[in-house]
Amino acid sequence: MIHLENVSKVYPNGTEALKNISLSIQKGEFVFIVGSSGAGKSTFLKLLIHEETATFGKIQVNGHDLMKIKRRKVPYLRRTMGIVFQDFRLIDKMNVYDNVAFAMRVIGTPEKQIKKRVREVLRLVGLHGKEKRRPNELSGGEQQRVSLARALVNRPETIIADEPTGNIDPERSHEIMKMLADINNSGTTVIIVTHEHDLVEEFGGRIIRIDDGEIAEDKYISTKYHELPVSINTSNLVLDLGDDTTQQAPSADTLGKERNQ
Amino acid sequence: MKLSSTGYLIKEGFKNVWNNRMMSLASVAVLISCLIITGAASLISLNVSSLIAAVGDDNELTVYLKYELSDTDSVKIGPQLKKIDNIEQCRYYSKEEAIKQYKDTLGNVYESMQGDGNPFGNAYKIRLTDLSKYKSTVKQIKQIDGVDSVSDRSEIAGKLTKLNYFVTLVGFWVVLVLGIVTLFIISNTIKITMYSRRFEISIMKSVGATNAFVRVPFVIEAMLIGLLAGLTASGILIALYNPVKDAASGIVNLIANSTIPVEQLWLPILVSMSVIGMIIGILGGLISITKYLRKEGGEILGW
Numbered sequence A: 001m002i003h004l005e006n007v008s009k010v011y012p013n014g015t016e017a018l019k020n021i022s023l024s025i026q027k028g029e030f031v032f033i034v035g036s037s038g039a040g041k042s043t044f045l046k047l048l049i050h051e052e053t054a055t056f057g058k059i060q061v062n063g064h065d066l067m068k069i070k071r072r073k074v075p076y077l078r079r080t081m082g083i084v085f086q087d088f089r090l091i092d093k094m095n096v097y098d099n100v101a102f103a104m105r106v107i108g109t110p111e112k113q114i115k116k117r118v119r120e121v122l123r124l125v126g127l128h129g130k131e132k133r134r135p136n137e138l139s140g141g142e143q144q145r146v147s148l149a150r151a152l153v154n155r156p157e158t159i160i161a162d163e164p165t166g167n168i169d170p171e172r173s174h175e176i177m178k179m180l181a182d183i184n185n186s187g188t189t190v191i192i193v194t195h196e197h198d199l200v201e202e203f204g205g206r207i208i209r210i211d212d213g214e215i216a217e218d219k220y221i222s223t224k225y226h227e228l229p230v231s232i233n234t235s236n237l238v239l240d241l242g243d244d245t246t247q248q249a250p251s252a253d254t255l256g257k258e259r260n261q
Numbered sequence B: 001m002k003l004s005s006t007g008y009l010i011k012e013g014f015k016n017v018w019n020n021r022m023m024s025l026a027s028v029a030v031l032i033s034c035l036i037i038t039g040a041a042s043l044i045s046l047n048v049s050s051l052i053a054a055v056g057d058d059n060e061l062t063v064y065l066k067y068e069l070s071d072t073d074s075v076k077i078g079p080q081l082k083k084i085d086n087i088e089q090c091r092y093y094s095k096e097e098a099i100k101q102y103k104d105t106l107g108n109v110y111e112s113m114q115g116d117g118n119p120f121g122n123a124y125k126i127r128l129t130d131l132s133k134y135k136s137t138v139k140q141i142k143q144i145d146g147v148d149s150v151s152d153r154s155e156i157a158g159k160l161t162k163l164n165y166f167v168t169l170v171g172f173w174v175v176l177v178l179g180i181v182t183l184f185i186i187s188n189t190i191k192i193t194m195y196s197r198r199f200e201i202s203i204m205k206s207v208g209a210t211n212a213f214v215r216v217p218f219v220i221e222a223m224l225i226g227l228l229a230g231l232t233a234s235g236i237l238i239a240l241y242n243p244v245k246d247a248a249s250g251i252v253n254l255i256a257n258s259t260i261p262v263e264q265l266w267l268p269i270l271v272s273m274s275v276i277g278m279i280i281g282i283l284g285g286l287i288s289i290t291k292y293l294r295k296e297g298g299e300i301l302g303w
């Protein structure tokens, strides 16, 4: 659960990146954050993982109060989230397997568990058999799938993606978005910052438009991926989404199963 | 840190040393010189102390009492001398005993120098427990009423004590300066490794690695540098110990039988050099590691 109340972020140079933002994102939501360049979208994501701290207001993320969080607790906040970046951020000198395993190793997971889980997520993102490849031997779309696998591997509650399709061609972008939708269908909250209007229209779900640091629009688009929840009141900023209103995929897909293991 | 990560973290530490081998080598080299000087100074000091202990047996001092002091008053000074901590032994040495030493040389004149004609005053012969405290002990003795002067200690012990003091003093400053240089170089070495791995560190932070975890490979790297230097330095010291000792005993013939044999020293040298090396390594490493990891936020590079 993510909850922001009257949050403002002023950077040290005086830029007011977010102005008095209030919103809640329930567990299991599929959210697009849209808005022009410089609107404050990345800043919003940075606040969620405590990469930046809010100047004013209240922020609660996955059970952590970020205005009071202790330094040594921040890693545990971050373990509840998987992050996907526009530029993939893979380690060049590691192969696909190690890039994904890395995220588990550095939080102290035993090697045996790592082996099993990495194989699982690589299959999930369709990279089975490419474990030994280096990032530079993969296409942009494949690299982003490695990065997605890495974000997923520690079973986060929330996936946040900052323009995940910004560096890949449209066809592959669709593939990535489809995976994110599938991940969401397994119960993981997904928050995606994007510029790509077509994808937003196609995948739907909750759309939050940030304009010059303020929430300009907060609406739902119902699509085959994300049907409009029945109980929703779109005029309300703080949306009431019970667990049963999250969209369960009609077909029990692979992602839905992996979550329950 | 969980036990399951130990292997991974140690491997990363070794990788760091190897990937940054030029700087690692430079750190090891500087640390070796620092350790050798520390070790050499300590070994010289140890041996000189052992020599002082050996020659200390000849080391009798004379406390001369004022000439006009009567025999009864002279005897009363004995207990006061015994009260001084550093005085191990104290023996009354009367003026009669003193003049007797010169009986043969004086011949006829000796008789006239008995009683009131005795040119000597009464005295005490004393031995000190710790010769290095000579000065302060003499000061205490001179404060006693009736004491005139104290003889110089035996010359060789005095010189040795001075040498020991000199070695300790010079050693201290050289080690201090080299120690600071070493800390600086090691901390820079670690800084360079951390900088070269900043991207990985940034990913580690983004997936929720704790600072404690991120730190470990770099601490291990610093410790390995220290250990490597410690082992090399002790090897050199142990190898050079006997040749140097032999050369020195050629100059001062006293040395040979009162120095400490290498059999008694190699293990302490090895252990202490390795431990000191590792401690310096870790301290140097922690300087830059702590600095690097202290910043809060802005950990995810270029986002």
Ligand SMILES: Nc1ncnc2c1ncn2[C@@H]1O[C@H](COP(=O)(O)OP(=O)(O)O)[C@@H](O)[C@H]1O
Pocket: A011, A012, A013, A015, A016, A017, A035, A036, A037, A038, A039, A040, A041, A042, A043, A044
């Ligand atoms: N570290 C920073 N220091 C100062 N200003 C910043 C910093 N990061 C972002 N900004 C400014 O804050 C505003 C919002 O930035 P950002 O959140 O990155 O926008 P978006 O992701 O929507 O393009 C922009 O005006 C940007 O220049």
Ligand SMILES: [Mg+2]
Pocket: A041, A042, A043, A162
């Ligand atoms: Mg941005």
